[in-house]
Amino acid sequence: MPDAIFAHPRLAAVYDAFDGDRDDLDAYLGIAGELSAGRVLDVGCGTGSLAILLADSGRTVMGVDPAEASLRIARSKDRTGRITWVHGDATGIPAFGADLAVMTGNVAQVFLTDDDWTRTLRGIHGALRSRGHLVFETRRPERRAWEEWASHSGPLVLDLPEAGSVERRLEVTDVSLPLVSFRYTYTFLADGAVVTSDSTLRFRDRDEVEASLAANGYRVLDVRDAPDRPGREFVFVAQRTT
Structure with missing residues:
Protein backbone atom coordinates (compact mmCIF):
# COMPACT_ATOMS: atom_id res chain seq x y z
CA MET A 1 0.00 0.00 0.00
CA GLU A 142 26.57 8.54 6.17
CA ARG A 143 24.96 11.97 5.77
CA ARG A 144 22.25 10.94 8.30
CA ALA A 145 19.50 12.97 6.65
CA TRP A 146 17.02 12.00 9.39
CA GLU A 147 18.92 14.17 11.90
CA GLU A 148 18.32 17.21 9.71
CA TRP A 149 14.65 16.27 9.37
CA ALA A 150 14.31 16.05 13.15
CA SER A 151 15.90 19.49 13.60
CA HIS A 152 13.45 21.09 11.15
CA SER A 153 10.23 19.72 12.61
CA GLY A 154 8.43 23.05 13.04
CA PRO A 155 5.15 23.67 11.21
CA LEU A 156 4.97 24.84 7.61
CA VAL A 157 1.75 26.59 6.65
CA LEU A 158 0.75 27.26 3.05
CA ASP A 159 -2.29 29.18 1.84
CA LEU A 160 -3.53 27.21 -1.16
CA PRO A 161 -6.18 28.32 -3.66
CA GLU A 162 -8.47 25.30 -3.36
CA ALA A 163 -7.61 23.86 0.06
CA GLY A 164 -7.18 27.09 2.01
CA SER A 165 -4.54 27.24 4.74
CA VAL A 166 -2.84 23.89 5.37
CA GLU A 167 -0.29 23.16 8.10
CA ARG A 168 2.29 20.38 7.78
CA ARG A 169 4.45 18.96 10.55
CA LEU A 170 7.21 16.36 10.23
CA GLU A 171 8.25 13.97 13.00
CA VAL A 172 10.97 11.31 12.84
CA THR A 173 9.33 8.38 14.61
CA ASP A 174 11.99 5.66 14.52
CA VAL A 175 15.61 5.15 13.51
CA SER A 176 16.48 1.45 13.28
CA LEU A 177 19.10 1.47 10.57
CA PRO A 178 18.98 0.78 7.73
CA LEU A 179 15.32 1.80 8.20
CA VAL A 180 14.15 5.28 9.14
CA SER A 181 10.48 6.08 9.77
CA PHE A 182 8.77 9.45 9.88
CA ARG A 183 5.28 10.93 10.02
CA TYR A 184 3.75 13.91 8.26
CA THR A 185 0.72 15.47 9.93
CA TYR A 186 -1.44 17.76 7.80
CA THR A 187 -4.06 20.03 9.35
CA PHE A 188 -6.56 21.60 6.97
CA LEU A 189 -7.32 24.78 8.87
CA ALA A 190 -10.46 25.59 6.88
CA ASP A 191 -12.36 22.64 8.37
CA GLY A 192 -9.99 21.31 11.05
CA ALA A 193 -9.41 17.97 9.34
CA VAL A 194 -6.19 16.23 10.36
CA VAL A 195 -4.59 13.61 8.09
CA THR A 196 -1.39 11.75 8.95
CA SER A 197 0.98 9.85 6.67
CA ASP A 198 3.57 7.37 7.96
CA SER A 199 6.57 6.47 5.80
CA THR A 200 9.68 4.33 6.10
CA LEU A 201 12.80 4.52 3.91
CA ARG A 202 15.69 2.09 3.63
CA PHE A 203 19.17 3.61 3.48
Missing part, protein backbone atom coordinates in the same frame (compact mmCIF):
# COMPACT_ATOMS: atom_id res chain seq x y z
CA PRO A 2 1.37 3.44 -0.89
CA ASP A 3 1.75 5.97 1.91
CA ALA A 4 -1.14 8.34 2.59
CA ILE A 5 0.91 11.31 1.42
CA PHE A 6 0.50 9.86 -2.09
CA ALA A 7 -2.71 7.84 -1.77
CA HIS A 8 -5.05 10.05 0.28
CA PRO A 9 -7.00 12.37 -2.07
CA ARG A 10 -6.61 15.45 0.14
CA LEU A 11 -2.87 14.92 0.56
CA ALA A 12 -2.26 14.13 -3.11
CA ALA A 13 -4.03 17.39 -4.01
CA VAL A 14 -1.57 19.48 -1.95
CA TYR A 15 1.55 17.39 -2.59
CA ASP A 16 3.02 19.58 -5.34
CA ALA A 17 2.60 22.75 -3.31
CA PHE A 18 4.50 21.33 -0.33
CA ASP A 19 7.07 19.59 -2.52
CA GLY A 20 8.20 22.98 -3.80
CA ASP A 21 10.35 23.82 -6.80
CA ARG A 22 11.59 20.55 -8.34
CA ASP A 23 14.99 21.74 -9.60
CA ASP A 24 16.21 18.15 -9.25
CA LEU A 25 14.17 17.10 -12.27
CA ASP A 26 16.22 19.16 -14.70
CA ALA A 27 19.14 16.78 -14.12
CA TYR A 28 17.01 13.83 -15.24
CA LEU A 29 15.92 15.69 -18.35
CA GLY A 30 19.60 16.27 -19.08
CA ILE A 31 20.44 12.60 -18.53
CA ALA A 32 17.67 11.58 -20.92
CA GLY A 33 19.32 13.77 -23.54
CA GLU A 34 22.79 12.48 -22.73
CA LEU A 35 21.60 8.88 -23.22
CA SER A 36 19.55 9.73 -26.35
CA ALA A 37 16.49 8.27 -24.66
CA GLY A 38 13.36 8.63 -26.76
CA ARG A 39 11.20 6.30 -24.66
CA VAL A 40 11.28 6.90 -20.92
CA LEU A 41 9.67 4.98 -18.07
CA ASP A 42 9.04 6.98 -14.87
CA VAL A 43 8.72 4.49 -11.99
CA GLY A 44 6.91 5.98 -9.01
CA CYS A 45 5.85 8.94 -11.10
CA GLY A 46 3.59 10.38 -8.39
CA THR A 47 1.80 13.51 -9.55
CA GLY A 48 3.63 13.41 -12.88
CA SER A 49 5.99 16.39 -12.66
CA LEU A 50 8.91 14.67 -14.39
CA ALA A 51 6.73 12.75 -16.84
CA ILE A 52 5.22 16.02 -18.06
CA LEU A 53 8.67 17.57 -18.53
CA LEU A 54 9.82 14.55 -20.51
CA ALA A 55 6.73 14.57 -22.71
CA ASP A 56 7.11 18.31 -23.30
CA SER A 57 10.59 17.56 -24.65
CA GLY A 58 9.07 15.30 -27.31
CA ARG A 59 9.71 11.93 -25.69
CA THR A 60 7.36 8.96 -25.43
CA VAL A 61 6.64 8.51 -21.72
CA MET A 62 5.03 5.94 -19.44
CA GLY A 63 4.38 6.83 -15.80
CA VAL A 64 3.78 4.08 -13.26
CA ASP A 65 2.57 4.56 -9.69
CA PRO A 66 0.62 2.50 -7.11
CA ALA A 67 -1.24 5.56 -5.74
CA GLU A 68 -4.39 6.24 -7.73
CA ALA A 69 -4.93 9.63 -6.05
CA SER A 70 -1.54 10.82 -7.28
CA LEU A 71 -2.20 9.47 -10.76
CA ARG A 72 -5.44 11.45 -10.92
CA ILE A 73 -3.41 14.61 -10.36
CA ALA A 74 -0.89 13.50 -12.98
CA ARG A 75 -3.59 12.79 -15.56
CA SER A 76 -5.13 16.21 -14.98
CA LYS A 77 -1.81 17.82 -16.02
CA ASP A 78 -1.66 15.71 -19.20
CA ARG A 79 -4.42 17.54 -21.03
CA THR A 80 -3.61 16.11 -24.46
CA GLY A 81 -3.22 12.52 -23.28
CA ARG A 82 0.38 12.17 -24.46
CA ILE A 83 1.51 9.99 -21.58
CA THR A 84 0.62 6.39 -20.76
CA TRP A 85 -0.34 6.27 -17.09
CA VAL A 86 -0.26 2.88 -15.34
CA HIS A 87 -1.75 2.22 -11.92
CA GLY A 88 0.56 -0.33 -10.32
CA ASP A 89 4.12 -1.02 -9.31
CA ALA A 90 7.29 -1.95 -11.16
CA THR A 91 6.55 -5.67 -11.00
CA GLY A 92 3.61 -5.32 -13.39
CA ILE A 93 4.91 -2.88 -16.00
CA PRO A 94 3.58 -3.69 -19.47
CA ALA A 95 6.04 -4.24 -22.32
CA PHE A 96 7.41 -0.82 -23.22
CA GLY A 97 10.92 -1.19 -24.64
CA ALA A 98 12.16 1.83 -22.70
CA ASP A 99 15.49 3.41 -23.55
CA LEU A 100 15.60 4.76 -20.00
CA ALA A 101 13.84 4.07 -16.70
CA VAL A 102 14.10 6.56 -13.83
CA MET A 103 13.28 6.65 -10.13
CA THR A 104 13.47 10.14 -8.63
CA GLY A 105 13.18 11.46 -5.10
CA ASN A 106 12.82 8.73 -2.48
CA VAL A 107 11.32 6.13 -4.80
CA ALA A 108 14.29 3.74 -4.75
CA GLN A 109 14.28 3.78 -0.94
CA VAL A 110 10.66 2.76 -0.36
CA PHE A 111 11.49 -0.89 -1.09
CA LEU A 112 12.30 -2.06 2.41
CA THR A 113 13.12 -5.73 1.92
CA ASP A 114 15.72 -7.29 -0.36
CA ASP A 115 12.93 -9.26 -2.04
CA ASP A 116 10.89 -6.14 -2.86
CA TRP A 117 13.97 -4.37 -4.21
CA THR A 118 14.95 -7.39 -6.31
CA ARG A 119 11.46 -7.74 -7.78
CA THR A 120 11.47 -4.03 -8.62
CA LEU A 121 14.82 -4.21 -10.40
CA ARG A 122 13.70 -7.26 -12.35
CA GLY A 123 10.39 -5.66 -13.31
CA ILE A 124 12.21 -2.60 -14.64
CA HIS A 125 14.71 -4.86 -16.42
CA GLY A 126 11.84 -6.43 -18.33
CA ALA A 127 10.47 -3.03 -19.37
CA LEU A 128 13.81 -1.84 -20.78
CA ARG A 129 15.05 -2.56 -24.27
CA SER A 130 18.30 -4.45 -24.65
CA ARG A 131 21.12 -2.21 -23.31
CA GLY A 132 18.57 0.26 -21.98
CA HIS A 133 19.45 2.39 -18.96
CA LEU A 134 18.22 2.72 -15.39
CA VAL A 135 18.94 5.93 -13.46
CA PHE A 136 17.93 6.58 -9.87
CA GLU A 137 19.03 8.37 -6.72
CA THR A 138 19.45 7.27 -3.09
CA ARG A 139 20.41 9.24 -0.02
CA ARG A 140 23.90 8.58 1.36
CA PRO A 141 23.47 6.86 4.74
CA ARG A 204 21.41 1.34 1.38
CA ASP A 205 25.11 2.10 1.02
CA ARG A 206 26.82 2.33 -2.34
CA ASP A 207 28.32 -1.16 -2.27
CA GLU A 208 24.95 -2.72 -1.44
CA VAL A 209 23.21 -0.94 -4.30
CA GLU A 210 25.94 -1.80 -6.80
CA ALA A 211 25.86 -5.47 -5.75
CA SER A 212 22.08 -5.61 -6.14
CA LEU A 213 22.27 -4.11 -9.61
CA ALA A 214 24.94 -6.58 -10.73
CA ALA A 215 22.89 -9.49 -9.37
CA ASN A 216 19.82 -8.46 -11.35
CA GLY A 217 21.15 -7.91 -14.84
CA TYR A 218 22.64 -4.42 -14.76
CA ARG A 219 26.10 -2.92 -15.20
CA VAL A 220 26.90 0.25 -13.27
CA LEU A 221 28.27 2.86 -15.68
CA ASP A 222 28.58 5.78 -13.29
CA VAL A 223 27.76 6.96 -9.78
CA ARG A 224 27.26 10.71 -9.67
CA ASP A 225 26.53 13.46 -7.22
CA ALA A 226 23.04 14.93 -7.23
CA PRO A 227 23.58 18.45 -8.63
CA ASP A 228 20.86 20.00 -6.46
CA ARG A 229 22.04 18.22 -3.27
CA PRO A 230 25.81 17.88 -3.53
CA GLY A 231 27.33 15.33 -1.19
CA ARG A 232 23.96 14.09 0.02
CA GLU A 233 22.90 11.55 -2.59
CA PHE A 234 24.21 9.01 -5.05
CA VAL A 235 22.82 9.04 -8.60
CA PHE A 236 23.32 5.61 -10.16
CA VAL A 237 23.54 5.27 -13.94
CA ALA A 238 23.19 1.59 -14.86
CA GLN A 239 22.66 -0.31 -18.07
CA ARG A 240 20.77 -3.53 -18.75
CA THR A 241 23.45 -6.06 -19.66
CA THR A 242 21.41 -7.90 -22.30
Whole structure:
Protein backbone atom coordinates (compact mmCIF):
# COMPACT_ATOMS: atom_id res chain seq x y z
CA MET A 1 0.00 0.00 0.00
CA PRO A 2 1.37 3.44 -0.89
CA ASP A 3 1.75 5.97 1.91
CA ALA A 4 -1.14 8.34 2.59
CA ILE A 5 0.91 11.31 1.42
CA PHE A 6 0.50 9.86 -2.09
CA ALA A 7 -2.71 7.84 -1.77
CA HIS A 8 -5.05 10.05 0.28
CA PRO A 9 -7.00 12.37 -2.07
CA ARG A 10 -6.61 15.45 0.14
CA LEU A 11 -2.87 14.92 0.56
CA ALA A 12 -2.26 14.13 -3.11
CA ALA A 13 -4.03 17.39 -4.01
CA VAL A 14 -1.57 19.48 -1.95
CA TYR A 15 1.55 17.39 -2.59
CA ASP A 16 3.02 19.58 -5.34
CA ALA A 17 2.60 22.75 -3.31
CA PHE A 18 4.50 21.33 -0.33
CA ASP A 19 7.07 19.59 -2.52
CA GLY A 20 8.20 22.98 -3.80
CA ASP A 21 10.35 23.82 -6.80
CA ARG A 22 11.59 20.55 -8.34
CA ASP A 23 14.99 21.74 -9.60
CA ASP A 24 16.21 18.15 -9.25
CA LEU A 25 14.17 17.10 -12.27
CA ASP A 26 16.22 19.16 -14.70
CA ALA A 27 19.14 16.78 -14.12
CA TYR A 28 17.01 13.83 -15.24
CA LEU A 29 15.92 15.69 -18.35
CA GLY A 30 19.60 16.27 -19.08
CA ILE A 31 20.44 12.60 -18.53
CA ALA A 32 17.67 11.58 -20.92
CA GLY A 33 19.32 13.77 -23.54
CA GLU A 34 22.79 12.48 -22.73
CA LEU A 35 21.60 8.88 -23.22
CA SER A 36 19.55 9.73 -26.35
CA ALA A 37 16.49 8.27 -24.66
CA GLY A 38 13.36 8.63 -26.76
CA ARG A 39 11.20 6.30 -24.66
CA VAL A 40 11.28 6.90 -20.92
CA LEU A 41 9.67 4.98 -18.07
CA ASP A 42 9.04 6.98 -14.87
CA VAL A 43 8.72 4.49 -11.99
CA GLY A 44 6.91 5.98 -9.01
CA CYS A 45 5.85 8.94 -11.10
CA GLY A 46 3.59 10.38 -8.39
CA THR A 47 1.80 13.51 -9.55
CA GLY A 48 3.63 13.41 -12.88
CA SER A 49 5.99 16.39 -12.66
CA LEU A 50 8.91 14.67 -14.39
CA ALA A 51 6.73 12.75 -16.84
CA ILE A 52 5.22 16.02 -18.06
CA LEU A 53 8.67 17.57 -18.53
CA LEU A 54 9.82 14.55 -20.51
CA ALA A 55 6.73 14.57 -22.71
CA ASP A 56 7.11 18.31 -23.30
CA SER A 57 10.59 17.56 -24.65
CA GLY A 58 9.07 15.30 -27.31
CA ARG A 59 9.71 11.93 -25.69
CA THR A 60 7.36 8.96 -25.43
CA VAL A 61 6.64 8.51 -21.72
CA MET A 62 5.03 5.94 -19.44
CA GLY A 63 4.38 6.83 -15.80
CA VAL A 64 3.78 4.08 -13.26
CA ASP A 65 2.57 4.56 -9.69
CA PRO A 66 0.62 2.50 -7.11
CA ALA A 67 -1.24 5.56 -5.74
CA GLU A 68 -4.39 6.24 -7.73
CA ALA A 69 -4.93 9.63 -6.05
CA SER A 70 -1.54 10.82 -7.28
CA LEU A 71 -2.20 9.47 -10.76
CA ARG A 72 -5.44 11.45 -10.92
CA ILE A 73 -3.41 14.61 -10.36
CA ALA A 74 -0.89 13.50 -12.98
CA ARG A 75 -3.59 12.79 -15.56
CA SER A 76 -5.13 16.21 -14.98
CA LYS A 77 -1.81 17.82 -16.02
CA ASP A 78 -1.66 15.71 -19.20
CA ARG A 79 -4.42 17.54 -21.03
CA THR A 80 -3.61 16.11 -24.46
CA GLY A 81 -3.22 12.52 -23.28
CA ARG A 82 0.38 12.17 -24.46
CA ILE A 83 1.51 9.99 -21.58
CA THR A 84 0.62 6.39 -20.76
CA TRP A 85 -0.34 6.27 -17.09
CA VAL A 86 -0.26 2.88 -15.34
CA HIS A 87 -1.75 2.22 -11.92
CA GLY A 88 0.56 -0.33 -10.32
CA ASP A 89 4.12 -1.02 -9.31
CA ALA A 90 7.29 -1.95 -11.16
CA THR A 91 6.55 -5.67 -11.00
CA GLY A 92 3.61 -5.32 -13.39
CA ILE A 93 4.91 -2.88 -16.00
CA PRO A 94 3.58 -3.69 -19.47
CA ALA A 95 6.04 -4.24 -22.32
CA PHE A 96 7.41 -0.82 -23.22
CA GLY A 97 10.92 -1.19 -24.64
CA ALA A 98 12.16 1.83 -22.70
CA ASP A 99 15.49 3.41 -23.55
CA LEU A 100 15.60 4.76 -20.00
CA ALA A 101 13.84 4.07 -16.70
CA VAL A 102 14.10 6.56 -13.83
CA MET A 103 13.28 6.65 -10.13
CA THR A 104 13.47 10.14 -8.63
CA GLY A 105 13.18 11.46 -5.10
CA ASN A 106 12.82 8.73 -2.48
CA VAL A 107 11.32 6.13 -4.80
CA ALA A 108 14.29 3.74 -4.75
CA GLN A 109 14.28 3.78 -0.94
CA VAL A 110 10.66 2.76 -0.36
CA PHE A 111 11.49 -0.89 -1.09
CA LEU A 112 12.30 -2.06 2.41
CA THR A 113 13.12 -5.73 1.92
CA ASP A 114 15.72 -7.29 -0.36
CA ASP A 115 12.93 -9.26 -2.04
CA ASP A 116 10.89 -6.14 -2.86
CA TRP A 117 13.97 -4.37 -4.21
CA THR A 118 14.95 -7.39 -6.31
CA ARG A 119 11.46 -7.74 -7.78
CA THR A 120 11.47 -4.03 -8.62
CA LEU A 121 14.82 -4.21 -10.40
CA ARG A 122 13.70 -7.26 -12.35
CA GLY A 123 10.39 -5.66 -13.31
CA ILE A 124 12.21 -2.60 -14.64
CA HIS A 125 14.71 -4.86 -16.42
CA GLY A 126 11.84 -6.43 -18.33
CA ALA A 127 10.47 -3.03 -19.37
CA LEU A 128 13.81 -1.84 -20.78
CA ARG A 129 15.05 -2.56 -24.27
CA SER A 130 18.30 -4.45 -24.65
CA ARG A 131 21.12 -2.21 -23.31
CA GLY A 132 18.57 0.26 -21.98
CA HIS A 133 19.45 2.39 -18.96
CA LEU A 134 18.22 2.72 -15.39
CA VAL A 135 18.94 5.93 -13.46
CA PHE A 136 17.93 6.58 -9.87
CA GLU A 137 19.03 8.37 -6.72
CA THR A 138 19.45 7.27 -3.09
CA ARG A 139 20.41 9.24 -0.02
CA ARG A 140 23.90 8.58 1.36
CA PRO A 141 23.47 6.86 4.74
CA GLU A 142 26.57 8.54 6.17
CA ARG A 143 24.96 11.97 5.77
CA ARG A 144 22.25 10.94 8.30
CA ALA A 145 19.50 12.97 6.65
CA TRP A 146 17.02 12.00 9.39
CA GLU A 147 18.92 14.17 11.90
CA GLU A 148 18.32 17.21 9.71
CA TRP A 149 14.65 16.27 9.37
CA ALA A 150 14.31 16.05 13.15
CA SER A 151 15.90 19.49 13.60
CA HIS A 152 13.45 21.09 11.15
CA SER A 153 10.23 19.72 12.61
CA GLY A 154 8.43 23.05 13.04
CA PRO A 155 5.15 23.67 11.21
CA LEU A 156 4.97 24.84 7.61
CA VAL A 157 1.75 26.59 6.65
CA LEU A 158 0.75 27.26 3.05
CA ASP A 159 -2.29 29.18 1.84
CA LEU A 160 -3.53 27.21 -1.16
CA PRO A 161 -6.18 28.32 -3.66
CA GLU A 162 -8.47 25.30 -3.36
CA ALA A 163 -7.61 23.86 0.06
CA GLY A 164 -7.18 27.09 2.01
CA SER A 165 -4.54 27.24 4.74
CA VAL A 166 -2.84 23.89 5.37
CA GLU A 167 -0.29 23.16 8.10
CA ARG A 168 2.29 20.38 7.78
CA ARG A 169 4.45 18.96 10.55
CA LEU A 170 7.21 16.36 10.23
CA GLU A 171 8.25 13.97 13.00
CA VAL A 172 10.97 11.31 12.84
CA THR A 173 9.33 8.38 14.61
CA ASP A 174 11.99 5.66 14.52
CA VAL A 175 15.61 5.15 13.51
CA SER A 176 16.48 1.45 13.28
CA LEU A 177 19.10 1.47 10.57
CA PRO A 178 18.98 0.78 7.73
CA LEU A 179 15.32 1.80 8.20
CA VAL A 180 14.15 5.28 9.14
CA SER A 181 10.48 6.08 9.77
CA PHE A 182 8.77 9.45 9.88
CA ARG A 183 5.28 10.93 10.02
CA TYR A 184 3.75 13.91 8.26
CA THR A 185 0.72 15.47 9.93
CA TYR A 186 -1.44 17.76 7.80
CA THR A 187 -4.06 20.03 9.35
CA PHE A 188 -6.56 21.60 6.97
CA LEU A 189 -7.32 24.78 8.87
CA ALA A 190 -10.46 25.59 6.88
CA ASP A 191 -12.36 22.64 8.37
CA GLY A 192 -9.99 21.31 11.05
CA ALA A 193 -9.41 17.97 9.34
CA VAL A 194 -6.19 16.23 10.36
CA VAL A 195 -4.59 13.61 8.09
CA THR A 196 -1.39 11.75 8.95
CA SER A 197 0.98 9.85 6.67
CA ASP A 198 3.57 7.37 7.96
CA SER A 199 6.57 6.47 5.80
CA THR A 200 9.68 4.33 6.10
CA LEU A 201 12.80 4.52 3.91
CA ARG A 202 15.69 2.09 3.63
CA PHE A 203 19.17 3.61 3.48
CA ARG A 204 21.41 1.34 1.38
CA ASP A 205 25.11 2.10 1.02
CA ARG A 206 26.82 2.33 -2.34
CA ASP A 207 28.32 -1.16 -2.27
CA GLU A 208 24.95 -2.72 -1.44
CA VAL A 209 23.21 -0.94 -4.30
CA GLU A 210 25.94 -1.80 -6.80
CA ALA A 211 25.86 -5.47 -5.75
CA SER A 212 22.08 -5.61 -6.14
CA LEU A 213 22.27 -4.11 -9.61
CA ALA A 214 24.94 -6.58 -10.73
CA ALA A 215 22.89 -9.49 -9.37
CA ASN A 216 19.82 -8.46 -11.35
CA GLY A 217 21.15 -7.91 -14.84
CA TYR A 218 22.64 -4.42 -14.76
CA ARG A 219 26.10 -2.92 -15.20
CA VAL A 220 26.90 0.25 -13.27
CA LEU A 221 28.27 2.86 -15.68
CA ASP A 222 28.58 5.78 -13.29
CA VAL A 223 27.76 6.96 -9.78
CA ARG A 224 27.26 10.71 -9.67
CA ASP A 225 26.53 13.46 -7.22
CA ALA A 226 23.04 14.93 -7.23
CA PRO A 227 23.58 18.45 -8.63
CA ASP A 228 20.86 20.00 -6.46
CA ARG A 229 22.04 18.22 -3.27
CA PRO A 230 25.81 17.88 -3.53
CA GLY A 231 27.33 15.33 -1.19
CA ARG A 232 23.96 14.09 0.02
CA GLU A 233 22.90 11.55 -2.59
CA PHE A 234 24.21 9.01 -5.05
CA VAL A 235 22.82 9.04 -8.60
CA PHE A 236 23.32 5.61 -10.16
CA VAL A 237 23.54 5.27 -13.94
CA ALA A 238 23.19 1.59 -14.86
CA GLN A 239 22.66 -0.31 -18.07
CA ARG A 240 20.77 -3.53 -18.75
CA THR A 241 23.45 -6.06 -19.66
CA THR A 242 21.41 -7.90 -22.30
